[in-house]
Amino acid sequence: MSDRVIAPADADERRAIKPLVCYEVDSLPNVDSAFYEQARESLTLVSTTVVAPRDANTFVVPEGHFFRIKSVEGSQVGDLNLWNQHDLSERFFSGKTRQLHATHVTRGDRLWSSIPSLRAMATITHDTLEWYGYDQHGAGVHDVIGTRCDPYTNYMLKGEDYHHCCHSNLSRALATYLNKPVQEVELHIHDVMNVFMCTGFTLDTHQYFMKASPVRPGDYIEFFAEMDLLGALSACPGGNCGSSHSDDATPCYPLHVDILKPADEVLSSWKKAPANGYSRTHGIS
Numbered sequence: 042m043s044d045r046v047i048a049p050a051d052a053d054e055r056r057a058i059k060p061l062v063c064y065e066v067d068s069l070p071n072v073d074s075a076f077y078e079q080a081r082e083s084l085t086l087v088s089t090t091v092v093a094p095r096d097a098n099t100f101v102v103p104e105g106h107f108f109r110i111k112s113v114e115g116s117q118v119g120d121l122n123l124w125n126q127h128d129l130s131e132r133f134f135s136g137k138t139r140q141l142h143a144t145h146v147t148r149g150d151r152l153w154s155s156i157p158s159l160r161a162m163a164t165i166t167h168d169t170l171e172w173y174g175y176d177q178h179g180a181g182v183h184d185v186i187g188t189r190c191d192p193y194t195n196y197m198l199k200g201e202d203y204h205h206c207c208h209s210n211l212s213r214a215l216a217t218y219l220n221k222p223v224q225e226v227e228l229h230i231h232d233v234m235n236v237f238m239c240t241g242f243t244l245d246t247h248q249y250f251m252k253a254s255p256v257r258p259g260d261y262i263e264f265f266a267e268m269d270l271l272g273a274l275s276a277c278p279g280g281n282c283g284s285s286h287s288d289d290a291t292p293c294y295p296l297h298v299d300i301l302k303p304a305d306e307v308l309s310s311w312k313k314a315p316a317n318g319y320s321r322t323h324g325i326s
């Protein structure tokens with residue numbers, strides 16, 4: 042008996058079924074663009090965190106403040122982790138953000154937090170690369186489909202230790218911030234938002250690909266903190282991710298994170314999102 046799988050007679054008909062966007066995204070909590078635009082007009086710089094090449098750093102953003110991730114010196118990709126500053130179990134939920142928005146995020150999209158809180162952690166309020174859209178290869182910028190480069194996958198593929206993958210960089214930065222052993226805190230490191238990274242899935246085999254980022258010094262992506270945030274950003278060893286990663290072969294550049302504060306009166310109408318309203322009984326009474 043052959044194990045060849047034969048397409049059924051109605052294969053084409055089944056394939057022709059019209060796709061349906063999974064979620065009724067129009068029902069998401071409203072993004073009040075007028076509020077964010079007004080708040081942006083009164084921003085003052087509070088501090089700048091420097092992220093060294095092939096390394097990571099942490100930063101804290103009080104709720105109601107903005108943060109900007111900026112390209113400086115050269116084209117460089119960053120791997121971003123975000124937590125509720127007061128409860129690290131609430132962290133950025135890359136998969137749900139992708140399902141609610143798209144494979145790549147830009148102005149007007151939000152970064153959603155993990156279950157059970159599942160609420161907006163940050164709103165993207167400006168993106169100098171929003172002109173890029175999706176190119177002829179199907180690639181876009183600011184990816185929420187890939188995850189961080191990590192030393193475990195690298196070891197599996199190459200059989201060697203490399204200590205400056207984004208996962209390790211983020212782990213060391215968080216260990217320093219929390220003053221705890223790196224093996225303990227690495228469990229808090231989660232799937233990232235790949236800031237400035239240009240990626241997609243190949244059109245024929247649907248494999249994850251990367252290409253040189255269009256980011257240039259002066260470009261930035263800006264977020265509004267919807268809660269007190271702890272962030273960690275790694276300047277990926279892949280540099281602009283145009284050739285390799287998980288090694289020291291590619292030129293790498295620093296990234297800056299600016300924390301900016303709007304005028305107090307602007308925030309009078311702003312309300313923090315409550316934790317998700319689901320009862321959490323999961324059907325057990």
Ligand SMILES: [Zn+2]
Pocket residue numbers: 120189190206207208276277278279286
């Ligand atoms: Zn990386």
